[in-house]
Amino acid sequence: MKIIGFFFVISISNFENLKGDILFTNFERTKPFDLFCMKKLYASCVLAFSILSALAQQSNQTIAIGNATRAYIEYLPTNFNASQEDYSLVIILHGLGQSNTDFVAAGFNDLADTARVIALYPQGLNNFIGQPAWNNGTLLASTADDVGLLSALMDKYISQYGVDPARVYVTGFSMGSIMSYTAACALNDRIAAIGCMAGTMSTNDLTNCNPNYATPVIHLHGTADGTVPYDAGALPSLSLVPQTVEFWQNVHNCDAEPDSIGIDDTANDGITVDRFVYNNCNTEGALELWRFNGADHIYLYEPVNDITEMIEVWLFFRKWTHPAPLEVGISEINEASASVFPNPSSDIISVKYHKEFDYKLVSTSGAIVKSGYSSNADSSIDISQVEAGVYFLQINNSIQKIVITPSR
Numbered sequence: 001m002k003i004i005g006f007f008f009v010i011s012i013s014n015f016e017n018l019k020g021d022i023l024f025t026n027f028e029r030t031k032p033f034d035l036f037c038m039k040k041l042y043a044s045c046v047l048a049f050s051i052l053s054a055l056a057q058q059s060n061q062t063i064a065i066g067n068a069t070r071a072y073i074e075y076l077p078t079n080f081n082a083s084q085e086d087y088s089l090v091i092i093l094h095g096l097g098q099s100n101t102d103f104v105a106a107g108f109n110d111l112a113d114t115a116r117v118i119a120l121y122p123q124g125l126n127n128f129i130g131q132p133a134w135n136n137g138t139l140l141a142s143t144a145d146d147v148g149l150l151s152a153l154m155d156k157y158i159s160q161y162g163v164d165p166a167r168v169y170v171t172g173f174s175m176g177s178i179m180s181y182t183a184a185c186a187l188n189d190r191i192a193a194i195g196c197m198a199g200t201m202s203t204n205d206l207t208n209c210n211p212n213y214a215t216p217v218i219h220l221h222g223t224a225d226g227t228v229p230y231d232a233g234a235l236p237s238l239s240l241v242p243q244t245v246e247f248w249q250n251v252h253n254c255d256a257e258p259d260s261i262g263i264d265d266t267a268n269d270g271i272t273v274d275r276f277v278y279n280n281c282n283t284e285g286a287l288e289l290w291r292f293n294g295a296d297h298i299y300l301y302e303p304v305n306d307i308t309e310m311i312e313v314w315l316f317f318r319k320w321t322h323p324a325p326l327e328v329g330i331s332e333i334n335e336a337s338a339s340v341f342p343n344p345s346s347d348i349i350s351v352k353y354h355k356e357f358d359y360k361l362v363s364t365s366g367a368i369v370k371s372g373y374s375s376n377a378d379s380s381i382d383i384s385q386v387e388a389g390v391y392f393l394q395i396n397n398s399i400q401k402i403v404i405t406p407s408r
Contacts, residue, residue, distance in 0.1 A: 058109070063156065065149050072153070073100050073121040078113045082162030088117045089163040090317065091150060093176030095199075096140060097131040099123060103173065106299065107310045115314060118161060120153055122146075124175075134179035137204030138237045146179060147186045154190055159362055166321040171195035171313050173299055174228060178202055178238070184217070185209035189326040195313030196220070198297055199228055200244040203237055209247070213323070216286040217248045218316040220309050222271075222295025245289050252286050254278035267306045271295045288316060340393060344403035347384040353377050353395060360394040361386065361402075 058075045077087070090112075094103050100121035112119045125144040127133040133142040150170065157163040170191055172180045177199025184194045185205050193216040200221075201209070221241050223230045234240045239247075249256070255278060263273035271294045278287040290312065292300060301308045339352040351359070355377055361370040369386055381393075388406045392399050 058104070063149070063152055065145050065152055068125070068144065070125075070144075070149050071100070071123040073104055075104070075109045075112055075119040075121075076161075077116050077118065080118075082160070085116065085162060086164040086167075087157075087162050088115065088167040088169065088317075089120065089154065089157050090117050090314075091120045091122065091153060091168075091170045093122065093134060093170065093172030093179050094124065094132070095172070095174030095176050096133050099132060103176075106173075107301065107308055108314070111310065111314050115318065117314075118157055118163060120157070122149060122153065134175055134182070136175065136179040136182040137202035138175070138178060140175070147183065150183055151187055151190065154187075159368070164321075165190070165325040166323075167192055168322070168325070169193050169195070169317045169320075171197070171310075171317075172199065173197045174199045174297065178228075181205050181209075181244070184215045185211060188213050188215065189324070190322070191215060192322040192325070193217070193317050193320040195316060196244075197299065197309050197313070198222065198225060200239045200241055201247060203239055206239050206243065206247055211251060214251050214282060214286065215248075216283065216316070216320045218288045218290065218313060219245060220290040220292070220300075220312070222292040222298060224294055225297045227297035241289070245287070248287050249278060252278070252281035252283065254281040254287055258287075258289070263306050265306060267302075267304060269305050271300070271305060273300075273306050285319065340395075340400055340402060343400075344405045345383065346388075346405045346407045347382070349381050349383060349393075349402065351379050351381060351395065353379075357396050362392045362394060363389070 057078065057080070058073060060071065061074045062069050062071050064070075090108065092103050092106075092108060094100050100123045104121055108119050111117065124132040124134050124146070125142045127140050127142045129140070131140065133140055135141050135144050135146045154163075154165075154168055158165050158168075168191055170180045170183045171194065172178075174197070177196040178201070180194045180196050180199070181201045182205055184191055185208070188211040196217065196219045198221055219241065221228075221230055228238065229235065230241045232240070258276040258278040261275040261277065263275060265272050271292055274291045274293065276289040276291065277285060278289075281287055290307075299309055300306070341350055343349065351357070351374070356373070356375045357377075357379075358373050359371065359381065360368050361381075361383070363369055369391070370381070370383070372381070383404055384407060386404055388404050391402050391404060393402050
């Protein structure tokens with residue numbers, strides 16, 4: 001069964017399970033057959049409305065990364081309003097040879113509405129054999145600036161869409177999972193946690209990753225995975241699951257032996273699920289391994305399987321915030337592009353630039369606190385009414401950090 005199909009079935013099934021009591025309460029005297037028809041009709045109407053609403057919330061977007069135009073799918077939660085609500089950001093990465101549309105159907109958008117999450121699905125660029133891929137240090141990687149893509153998406157959604165910079169997460173399947181590990185290493189000061197499904201760390205990351213922030217990790221993997229092997233026959237440029245988990249176990253300084261929790265085996269799928277939670281980590285509960293006994297290179301979902309992986313990934317994510325995230329636009333700071341003085345300042349800052357410019361003053365939480373336009377290359381900006389603190393001044397495409405001190 002294709003992924004896109006089963007979610008419609010789940011939606012109707014769950015709707016009837018949840019709404020049945022209400023329907024029986026309101027229409028307790030309705031004949032059983034009529035009640036059945038009404039429930040089906042109501043469920044169908046709700047489903048159709050839900051699909052139309054979801055299409056309105058989902059859109060195809062692009063962003064410029066160097067000389068490349070990168071495509072991604074954006075999903076905004078219901079009643080999105082950046083001025084009134086802070087959001088989490090989850091970036092979801094597809095596998096090798098796949099497209100971003102494949103994982104739009106994997107169920108995270110349903111979570112996004114209730115969890116108040118913006119979900120982004122970037123599209124990988126082709127590798128040397130024409131397969132959509134990620135630049136993650138593996139033999140089949142692309143040469144695209146994927147770290148730059150992820151960082152630019154974080155910048156955009158923190159500064160313009162009300163994303164809390166402490167609640168940015170990355171997850172992926174297969175090669176997207178491998179890229180999630182790469183992102184946790186390269187953007188260690190920006191990502192609160194990662195969720196890795198059926199993809200291990202590249203040997204390059206295993207050797208060179210040195211995170212200052214101990215990124216919380218949930219890894220989910222089948223023991224019979226014939227594409228990214230679990231514990232034997234590692235592919236060139238890839239580690240095995242025990243090596244990947246041991247790396248993060250050392251990062252978090254966890255005990256060697258985790259607690260094992262068996263998940264109820266309710267699905268007739270020939271797969272059992274064990275959850276391993278590592279103890280006495282520097283941050284308790286920051287490392288989990290979900291082992292799918294007998295599973296190949298597949299994505300698990302209910303009711304076909306005992307769990308839905310995206311749900312477990314989100315339940316893990318929501319426990320974590322980054323304690324000191326690098327804020328919006330820092331990766332693009334270019335102090336030579338404009339002269340800003342004095343810095344720090346409490347009332348007026350002078351700007352010398354080579355042409356007229358637009359400017360935005362952005363707080364570390366991503367809020368635009370002041371903006372304007374100067375027709376002169378030399379100009380002054382009044383900051384006397386801005387609260388003291390650290391800000392980022394965007395002048396056209398360059399960004400500089402400035403400090404506003406209390407007025408005397």
